[in-house]
Amino acid sequence: MNPDVRKLLDMLEETVDGIDDEARIKLLPIITGFVNDLKRDIGRVMKLKADKRLRDLEMSLDLKYRKKISNIKLSDIPEEVVAEIRQMCELELASKYRELEIQSANITGAGEKPVSETGPKVEETLDDAADAQNSSDASSATQGQVVAAPVEKRSFSKVKHNLRLCRAKRASSESSPTDEELPVLMPIEPVELYFRSQAFRAMMEHCIDIGKRELEALGFLLGDHFTHEGDVYTVVEEVVTSELDSSIISVKIKDFTPMFERMHEIEKAGKDFILVGWYHSHPGHTCFLSPTDVDTQKRMFRKDYHAAVVVDPVNSEVKSFKLGKGEDYREISYGVYR
């Protein structure tokens, strides 16, 4: 395992020593969001390595949390830790960008398309080459040449298969053979929903609090939306809720007054938000959109930026959705920012 990831896991292990269940529930979604962010960023430059590393990371986190569940206690979410992890990963990411830029330049310079079909070996070769690159102390230019040579001789068909979604996304805008030879530069999946951390925390606390009474929570996501290169991004700046008419299987707003008081405050503070979606909880029932939820989404949140977030505070799960084209709905990736 990469030493930085090892260090990161050690740090997390120290942090979660003594976390109580409630803090754990709060912490997990934040880490999940962070890992989603990381996936997106790393995926842009090194999908093959990143996938394996993140699988390791997620698996290790999962094991550690499960292991520590009986004796954990921590009074608050360790945001400093998340910041440190992010910084560490950004440093690593910057380093990988530099390495892969050199690698890409060398592949491009070779000027020949791969010819032979070797199937899964391609992945091994890329991984091995990247490992060699990581462990080498030689200059960057030398590292790039070491990687480029074996890659050039092999077919990318397997890699293309693994990255078909990413390639489809790029196919419309870029078609040169050289670009075809750079699968490591392709994105995995875009994050479509961004939460300001305070908003995410407020939503989680609400769902956890109501969930303790085995009731569903509900609220609105306030924020804005942006379009970049044809992709729509939703940003949640605030969440608002109200007095609810709630059971373990259904939820509606009973009295809008507390919610409107908060919306009035936000408005008076000069913030011009729109409703970018809604959240509600499925305590213990996992995260998905029920027929009732889909109906609500279709009737009230039909725009392409409208998101539906479902939280299961019992199983520490958070998922976000948007209406799909053709199907009822699709899951989307979300991230939490500060």
Next chain:
Amino acid sequence: MTIRITIRDADTGSKVEMDLEEDNSIEETIESAASYWEKEAGAYVLRYGKKVLRGQTTIGMSAIRDGDLLELIPDPEGGY
């Protein structure tokens, strides 16, 4: 007496101006706005500052004045 109000669609931020009579009900106002934006009237309420407006209350009774801004807010339902 006719008053002109602005209604903002909370989902999109778009606005529409409406001329209302004092004896128009909130329900009628919601229906008109919802119809304009092709929404289902029964699933919405109006926000007037901190206040909730809905039902048969009339414009005259709800203290709305000429030039005021109301916001059309969805009334969602979630279920497992």
